[in-house]
Amino acid sequence: MTRSEELKKLRDKAIPKAVFQVSPCVADHAKGSAIVDVDGNEWIDFSGGIGVLNAGHCPEKVVAAVKAQADRFLHTCFHVSMFEGYINLAAKMNDITPGDFEKKTFFANSGAEAVENGIKIARQFTGRPGVLCFRDAFHGRTLMGMSLTSKVAPYKQGYGPFAPEIYRVPFPYAYRMSDGDQKKANQMVLDDIKTAFKTLVDPNSIAAVIFEPVLGEGGFVPGDEDFFKELRALTQQYGILSICDEIQSGFGRTGELYAANALNIDYDIILSAKSMASGMPISAITGRANIMDESPVGGLGGTYGGNPLAVAAALATIEMFEEGELLVQAKETGEIIKEAFLKFKEKFPLVGDVRGLGAMVALELVTDPISKEPAAEQNKALAAYCISKRLSVITAGTNGNIMRILSPLNIDRAKLSEGLAIIEAGLESIS
Numbered sequence: 283m284t285r286s287e288e289l290k291k292l293r294d295k296a297i298p299k300a301v302f303q304v305s306p307c308v309a310d311h312a313k314g315s316a317i318v319d320v321d322g323n324e325w326i327d328f329s330g331g332i333g334v335l336n337a338g339h340c341p342e343k344v345v346a347a348v349k350a351q352a353d354r355f356l357h358t359c360f361h362v363s364m365f366e367g368y369i370n371l372a373a374k375m376n377d378i379t380p381g382d383f384e385k386k387t388f389f390a391n392s393g394a395e396a397v398e399n400g401i402k403i404a405r406q407f408t409g410r411p412g413v414l415c416f417r418d419a420f421h422g423r424t425l426m427g428m429s430l431t432s433k434v435a436p437y438k439q440g441y442g443p444f445a446p447e448i449y450r451v452p453f454p455y456a457y458r459m460s461d462g463d464q465k466k467a468n469q470m471v472l473d474d475i476k477t478a479f480k481t482l483v484d485p486n487s488i489a490a491v492i493f494e495p496v497l498g499e500g501g502f503v504p505g506d507e508d509f510f511k512e513l514r515a516l517t518q519q520y521g522i523l524s525i526c527d528e529i530q531s532g533f534g535r536t537g538e539l540y541a542a543n544a545l546n547i548d549y550d551i552i553l554s555a556k557s558m559a560s561g562m563p564i565s566a567i568t569g570r571a572n573i574m575d576e577s578p579v580g581g582l583g584g585t586y587g588g589n590p591l592a593v594a595a596a597l598a599t600i601e602m603f604e605e606g607e608l609l610v611q612a613k614e615t616g617e618i619i620k621e622a623f624l625k626f627k628e629k630f631p632l633v634g635d636v637r638g639l640g641a642m643v644a645l646e647l648v649t650d651p652i653s654k655e656p657a658a659e660q661n662k663a664l665a666a667y668c669i670s671k672r673l674s675v676i677t678a679g680t681n682g683n684i685m686r687i688l689s690p691l692n693i694d695r696a697k698l699s700e701g702l703a704i705i706e707a708g709l710e711s712i713s
C-alpha cells in the first residue's frame with residue numbers, strides 16, 4: 283500500500299465523507315504549478331486549491347512575509363490590539379478595488395463569511411430584509427451562503443430551513459437561454475426581474491442584489507457589461523445596493539485585478555477572498571464608506587478576522603500583482619487555454635461551449651449540440667481520466683457538465699501544454 287493509500291484509509295475513518303475529495307493526491311510539498319504527493323509523484327495543478335493560487339504555490343515573497351510575521355506575533359485579535367498590517371491592508375484594498383470613491387474595508391476568514399457580512403451591512407444600511415440573487419450562483423456553505431447558493435444537491439438538500447427573504451432570478455446564461463445571443467439573454471433576465479418586482483417581492487423591501495460577475499461554481503458563465511449596467515440602473519431606482527462577489531473572479535483571474543474592472547461594474551460592496559493571500563485564509567469586505575459606517579460599533583468583526591499571518595500574505599500577494607507580470611500572464615494563459623479549447627470544440631462534438639474571461643475559462647460538455655443535454659457522466663469520466671494522469675482538475679456547473687481551469691496565472695508554459703494535452707487525450711478517450 284502506498285503512503286497516499288494508507289493516509290486515505292485513515293482519512294476515511296477520521297473525517298466525514300461530506301468533506302469531499304476530488305482526487306487521491308495527498309500533498310507533501312508544492313511550488314509554482316506543481317504539487318508533489320507523499321509518494322513523490324508530481325501533479326500539475328489546474329485547480330489552484332479552488333481558485334486560491336493565482337500567484338502560484340508558495341511564492342517566495344509571500345512565504346518570506348508569513349515567516350517574518352510568525353516571528354513577531356501570530357494573533358492579537360484586531361478588536362483587542364490593532365496592528366499596522368491590518369490597517370495598511372485595509373487602506374490598500376480601498377485603493378485597489380475598482381471605483382473611485384471613498385471606501386472602507388474590514389476582514390473575515392472565508393468567502394462565506396464575507397458574503398454574510400456583505401448582506402448584514404446592506405440590511406443595516408437600508409433597514410430592509412430582502413436579497414435578490416441569481417440562478418447558478420454560489421456564495422458559500424454557511425446559513426446565508428447556502429441560502430443564496432443555487433444548486434440544491436449537495437449544497438442545500440437536507441440542510442433547511444434556509445435564511446428567509448431571498449429571491450432568485452435567472453442569470454443571463456446566453457448559451458442555455460438564447461443560443462448564445464447575449465443581448466437577448468440580458469433582456470430576458472431584466473424582464474424577469476421587473477416581473478418579479480410586481481409578482482414576487484416589493485423592490486422597496488430589498489436591501490441588496492448579490493452577484494458574481496462571472497459565475498464560478500455555476501460554470502464560468504461571464505456576465506455582460508451591458509447587463510450589469512442595466513441591472514444597476516434598475517435596482518438603484520429602488521435604493522437596492524449592489525454586492526459584487528469577486529471571491530472567485532477576483533485577484534487577476536479574469537486578466538484584470540477584478541472582473542468588475544473588465545466589465546465596468548458599479549457596486550456598493552465588493553467581496554474578495556481566495557487568491558488575495560495565496561492560500562492563507564482571509565476575506566475582505568470593502569464598500570462605500572458611508573454604507574460601511576452605518577453598522578454600529580461591535581456589529582462587525584470576529585476573533586480571527588484579519589489574522590496577522592494572512593494579512594502579511596495578502597500584502598505580499600498584492601505587491602506581486604503590483605510589481606510583477608501576473609495580469610499579463612493571466613491574459614496570455616487565458617488565450618492559450620481558450621485556443622486549445624476552441625480546437626477541442628471543433629474536434630469533439632461533446633464540447634458544446636467554450637467560454638470565459640481572461641484565465642477563467644471552461645468547457646461545457648453536452649451529449650448533443652442541438653438539445654444541449656448536459657453530459658455530466660462524460661465530464662466525470664474526463665475528470666477521472668485527468669486525475670489518473672496526475673492533472674488536478676475540478677468540474678463545475680449545476681449539472682456537473684463543465685470543466686473549468688483555475689491554474690496559477692503564471693503556470694509554467696510546459697506544464698500548461700502538458701495539462702491541456704491530457705484534457706485532449708481525455709476527451710478522445712470518452713468521445
Ligand SMILES: Cc1ncc(COP(=O)(O)O)c(C=O)c1O
Pocket residue numbers: 332392393394395397420421422423494498499527528529530531555556
Ligand atoms: C463566488 C464565491 N463566493 C463565495 C464562496 C465561498 O467561499 P469559501 O469557500 O471561502 O467560504 C466561493 C467559494 O468557492 C465562491 O466561489
